[in-house]
Amino acid sequence: MKCHRLNELIELMQPEWQKEPDLNLMEFIAKLANEAGYNGELAELTDDVLIYHLKMRNSQKDDMIPGLAKDQEDDFKTALLKARGIIK
Template sequence: MKCHRIEELIELLEPEWQKDSDLNLLEFLVKLANEAGYQGELANLSDDILIYHLKMRHREKDEMIPGLKKDQEDDFKTAILKARGIIK
C-alpha cells in the first residue's frame, strides 16, 4: 500500500515542482505545506496532506475532492440504500 501512495505522490508532485524548478525539494515541500495551512513540524507532514493539497491546488475552494465526488448522491434515500448495498 505504501508503494502506491509514493507513486501517487510523485505523479502529483512532479509537474507542480517543475513549475517551481528554482526551488529544491525541501523548499517546495515547505511551500506546499504553507499553502495547505499546515502548522506543525515538517517532519510530521503526512503524505495525505500533500496528496490532497496537490489534487486540489488549482481548483476552486468549494470544489469537491475528486475521489469523493464519484460517490456523491443528490438525495439522502439513494445514498443510504447504496451504502447498505440494497441498490447499486
C-alpha cells in the same frame, strides 16, 4: 509509506514542481505544507497532507474532494438505499 503512495505523490508533485524550478525539493515541500495550512514540523508532515493538497491545489474553493465526489448522490433516497446495500 507504501510504494503506490510514493508513486502517486511523485506523479502529483512533478508537474507542480516544474512550474517552480527555482525551488529545491525541501523548499517546495515547505511551500506546499504552508499552502495546506500545516504548521507543524516538516518531519511530521504526512504524505496524506501533500497528496490531498496537490489534488486540490488548482481547483476552485467549492470543488468537492476527489475521493468524496465519487460517492456523491443528488437524491437522498438513492444515497440511503445505496448505503444500506439495497441498490448498487
